[in-house]
Amino acid sequence: MTDFIPTPPDRLPLAPSPESERLRQELHVERRSYLEEVEDAVAETAAASTPLDMRLMQLGNRSVEVTVEVADRQIRGRIVHVSGEIATIQNIGGAMFCVRIASMMSLRHLNQPGETRGVETGSPSTIVAKVREAWTLGQRCTIGRQVGNAVLGDITAVTDGHIECLDPQGTHWLIPIDTISWIGPKL
Secondary structure: OOOOOOOOHHHOOOOOOHHHHHHHHHHHHHHHHHHHHHHHHHHHHHHHOOOHHHHHHHHHHOOOEEEEEEOOEEEEEEEEEEEOOEEEEEOOOOOEEEEEHHHEEEEEEOOOOOOOOOOEOOOOOOHHHHHHHHHHOOOEEEEEEOOOOOEEEEEEEEOOOEEEEEOOOOOEEEEEHHHEEEEEEOO
8 A cells, every 4th residue: 555645835737827827828819710721721722723613513513593694694503514615504493404524714602602512524525415315305595695585495406516506586506606605594
């Protein structure tokens, strides 16, 4: 059995002085500030190194509501498909808008994610493929051009270089593929 040896009075722990308590608080605040700076730097580096199509995938996976500004239109909804040169936005009514990523003038969102879900990545992956899909299904659609108003019509032909469509007034349109910035439902 060991004998109890009392601690000499000169070695008893001292109560913290107001000065040491103030220093401890300052160190805590500095440490917290430093950690916040590190988190901001990491987030900034990640954002700076993520390509646009991957950011669209991230926003779609988090079900974030976005507003895409493209040509003569603002399309608001959730990203449901990203592949190759296009992204598909589904609006609140369920309508699908296929947007050429390179034609986006801006995309804005509030960082309020909805229910997490997956984003499709398969076909179609080009505007030509999307137009061919609409043509095959016989869908009347709206073709958004980079400059000028959108054209509503029935697609009558699709080539690698242009599409042909017939508008409700009976006018035939030949629209170069390179000038198409989005495709949507009959508006």
